[in-house]
Amino acid sequence: VEADVRLAGVNVGKVKSKELDKKGARTRVEVEIDETYAPIPADTRAILRQKTLLGENYIELAPGNPAGPPLPDGGLLADVYIQPTVELDEIFAAFDKPTRTAFQDWVAELAKATKNGRGQDLNDALGNLSPFAVDGATLLKTLDEQDAAVRRLIKNTGVVFGAINEREGALGDLVVNSNETFSATASVDAALAETFRVFPTFLDESRTTLARLERFSEATRPLVNTLKAPAGDLGPTVRDLGDLAPNLEALFRDLGPLIRAGRTALPDLERILREAEPLLSGLNVFLDELNPILSYANFYQARIAGFISNAAGDIIGGAGIGERYQVNVGIIEARSFGDPFGTPYTTLPEYDRGTAYLQPNSLNRTVALGVYESFTCAHAGGEQSEPDDNTDDRNPLTKNSGKRAPCFVAPPSLYDGDIVSRLDKGEAPIKPAPQGTEGTTPADPNR
Secondary structure (H helix, E strand, O other): OOOEEEEOOEEEEEEEEEEEEOOOOEEEEEEEEOOOOOOOEOOOEEEEEEOOOOOOEEEEEEOOOOOOOEOOOOOOOOHHHEOOOOOHHHHHHOOOHHHHHHHHHHHHHHHHHOOOOOHHHHHHHHHOHHHHHHHHHHHHHHHHHOHHHHHHHHHOHHHHHHHHHHOHHHHHHHHHOHHHHHHHOHHHHHHHHHHHHHHHHHHHHHHHHHHHHHHHHHHHHHHHHHHHHHHOOHHHHHHHHHHHHHHHHHHHHHHHHHHHHHHHHHHHHHHHHHHOHHHHHHHHHHHHHHHHHHHHHHHOHHHHHHHHHHHHHHHHOHHHOOOOOOOOOOOOOHHHOOOOOOOOOOOOOOOOOOOOOOOOOHHHHHHHHOOOOEOOOHHHOOOEOOOEEEEOOOOOOOOOOEEEOOEOEOOOOOOOOOOOOOOOOOOOOOOOOOOOOOOOOOOOOOO
């Protein structure tokens, strides 16, 4: 009664009463838990442990699932959650007689060594065991590299033990402190035994891991040096992520309804796409024919827009009275259908200018050149950059002196590099409409 009850090494209550269970070889114990730690989960595990070698007992609780049901006031832990207690004499009984005799001698000598209260030194030594294990791989590697020095160290063992003999007081203190150390570790003897069991394997794995870490650090050093420059730019990014975090949180909260709806919507969408396969296969053939037309219409968008705008005015009619008519304007003269004597032309006359394959910005280039670019200037003796106001091809009907405009050969189209563009199935380049006097040949009348 009044024995401690501990949870994770912390005293959380006391034993208030105990009685022998008549139904079985066990003792029923009433435990009072501090309000700070009560109630405990119903699957909490309990075991009886000893504080010291003298046999002072306490109850150690292992916390169960905090999300599970709590143990009600006056409740009883199930038998499955009560761990069997291992008494110290049971451990000793596992050793043979010579081992027990040797252990008794060791404890007797240890008691003599710890009379002066220096058990703390041994406790400190065991406390440094963890960093020693971490540095063990590096130490072993260094010893391997310093093979000659290690040999000299072993050779001078007598000198070393002589020095230890001079410090026998400190060594005695280390042994004396073992009593307190074993008292402190009595409650964790099973864990300590497991630690010493796996310690050799841990050292081997640590040495391998440290060697890998060394190679990793050498390989990542250039990367770290490279990351130093953009690291300063991460500050604004992190701040922006902080501003974005509330929105992301709201987004993730709203994903629940979307996911639930997707459980039925996605299978439906899968069926739609599966049924749409014949349609999509047919569209592939159709789009191969349509896309080149749309590509070419995009290149001539200004011309097409002008055609549509002018068509609206033509349909409305003059003065808005709704009469439909089309005004045709053409430059026609006596030479339009043949020479002045009525003979049809069989070749291009020298004064002929123009082409039937106008580019989207041909009118803009005409302003810069002073004349429409021609399909060819071969009939005019090549390109002519200046007009000729005095020629000998007079018009016998009008008696006017002949005049010839400059002649410039139209450059290849920016759409496909040809004078005459041809649309091919499946070929639909994205070519922006030319702007201003843009072209493959500069529209410069002084060139």
